Amino acid sequence: MQRAQISALREGALASVGLLVGIVPWGIVAGVAMVSAGLTQAQAVAMSLLVFAGTAQLAVLPLLIAKAPLWVMIATALVVNLRYVIYSGVLAPHFEHLPRRWRVLLSYVTVDGVFALFAGRYRPDDGNRHKHWYFLGGSLVMWWAWQISSGVGIFAGAMIPWEWSLEFASTLALIGVLIPLLFDRAVAWGALAAGGVALIAARLPLNLGLLAAIVVGVAVGLAVARLGPRNGEGRD
């Protein structure tokens, strides 16, 4: 490794240390919640390693407890992860010159916080040849923090009595993730509509209520963005 690569790696790692305050409790809760939802410790560790997407993991757990069908859970993971499609589109021009194995690695480790740091710091056409090291440095810090904190939660979770209802912590953590998204007016109205539909349609078979809620929520969000002033759809 050249000196410039090491220095970019280190810069990325240091910048993402500030994100640890958020990811560590989040990882512990995900670990506890996975075990509380009925996963074995091996399954929970496998989920942390292979999926490595906290919001999707926590979103699926209440559905697993409610005995939703497999396809509904996977469809939900897909919807919650759609934000990564946007990130992928923004990151692609930065990484297009890299070898395939680099692009596979960087895809796997992408998380919200590091994406935000990276996108705020680099431009696609800035000609910087070491910026993927910055991304990797930040991502590695987040990856390790996630795996270690999940592991703590997984092994602590097995010792916590069932009556404490710690599976409820995954719903509470989802509330914590949702709130910052709601500062966009169109997103907020869409989410409110989705919550209402989910309640009304809770008795539909096969959890179709959840999917109906998402469709209505997106439609309401689009309608509000179209009707309202342009600043109602500002990027966050």
Add this chain to the structure above:
Amino acid sequence: MAAESWLIWALIAGMALIAFLTRAVFILPGSHLRLPPTAERVLRYAPAAAIMAIIVPDLALAHGALSISIENPRLVGGLVAFAIAAATRSILATIVGGMLALTLVRQFAG
């Protein structure tokens, strides 16, 4: 309580595939393709809608029936969590506050 083992392994495999593909979709082909603005908006509204649609029934339904009452511990815990999240933006405080409210309601309303 515990779901069947094959189901959970299938869930992990499916989610792993989804988590990788949503992140790799533009990075891996190395494409310069840009999303049309409407598609980008749909991709932004859908996750918040899905999360809310998971949260609301978990708080407001008890054994499949609507339960809007101060004696519903999950509803009270969830509303407290919403308030704390809006005020502090701290996930840790949100979880701790919500769990405390849940426990208090169980103690006094149960």
